[in-house]
Amino acid sequence: MDTLSDLRTGKLAGTKRLDLSCGLTEFPREIFELADSLEILNLSGNQLSQLPDDLGRLKKLRILFCSDNPFTHLPEVLAECPQLSMVGFKANQIAHVPAAALSPALRWLILTNNRIETLPDTLGLCSRMQKLMLAGNRLQALPDSMTSCHMLELLRISSNRFAALPDWLLALPRLTWLAYADNPLSEARETANVSPGAAINRIDWNNLTLQHKLGEGASGLIYQAQWRQATGQSKTVAIKLFKGSMTSDGTPQSEMAASIAVGAHPNVIDVEGKLVNHPDGTDGLVMQLIDPHFQNLAGPPSFATCTRDVYPAETRFSLRVALRMAQGIASATEHLHEHGIVHGDLYAHNILWTEQGDALLGDFGGASFLPTDNPTQQKALQRLETRAFGCLLEELLERCEPAPEESAIYTALMSLQARCLDADVLARPSLSEVHAQLAVLGKQLN
Known part of the structure; x- marks a missing residue:
């Protein structure tokens, strides 16, 4: 984290990124001295409620974060920054989004956890928009003009x-x-799925002994623990303790509901039960402990990739391993759809894998229940997930080096991947069809 003192004394001259979180109530004018270099400005965690009228002087600014501030409206001056493509105003008090604040250059807009009831029609002019984060507001509708947002991938x-x-x-x-x-x-x-009468194991906090932290995600912390069961036996498990009431994807309650409804599947991280009686009232899930041989398949998207995951540069798969992973995840997603759920975040960074091609799908923070009264929408929602699978398959195949005798199968996989990405949503195959075709190709490869 940078300091106001370093900024004022010129120690940050030429910097491309500036992070200031020090109780600011006014925008420091010294920031303009960085106008020839500054590309990323993070002013989150302050007490700002407005930006200067001449913000457009920051001609190279590409990314602006102003989360956790008391803004009540999205500043119109944002549109004056010619290179600004990513804007984040999460957890403010924003109730008004002026039409003039939305630049057509926007690619990534974060307005999570505010008080927004309506959005302006100018949102439809943001033809480059790929990622739009609006969870935790008061919206009842989206502007019809968004039919022009043909680049939108994540919502x-x-x-x-x-x-x-x-x-x-x-x-x-x-x-x-x-x-x-x-x-x-x-x-x-x-x-x-989370009510007292739901058919889910309720695991008392007092029967759990925390051991050590395993990891951390956007919605919670994961620990290893010992679970003393009613039989007197002890079982090693993982516990996910949710951080708060709202994440970029939604609420812990929604994630728990979907995780519980999914049920058991060999390619899904199993839920043992719902945590109850935490001393601080913290929500949590008790899950199977994953073998340490499993690793994350990729990292989440970066500022540059926006909607696509980031793999280590050296990542390579044999076609056999890639196909086995694809089969496992297709089977898991098919299972979700059969249980009336879409994952909503089917990404490599939510998949654990081994070098043998075992794969586990986890993190249901973006999961949603399919509508039961609208078969057309139900099919369309499943086909959105088909596209997500197509993106995953594309990434796996890009990192494959098939042997000459595997070229026909590789070509068939490329053809399947293209069908999954069809621009006509309803023309895409279902995950059931995808899984069946992968199974056939898997037998041919073996």
């Missing part, structure tokens, strides 16, 4: 007030990762 509208999804949204040619849980359209099914 988060969980924890709003949607009674239904617009049909045009599910026809967008590149929409891939959609989260819409904790809205009136799905609340009945979510509540049924």
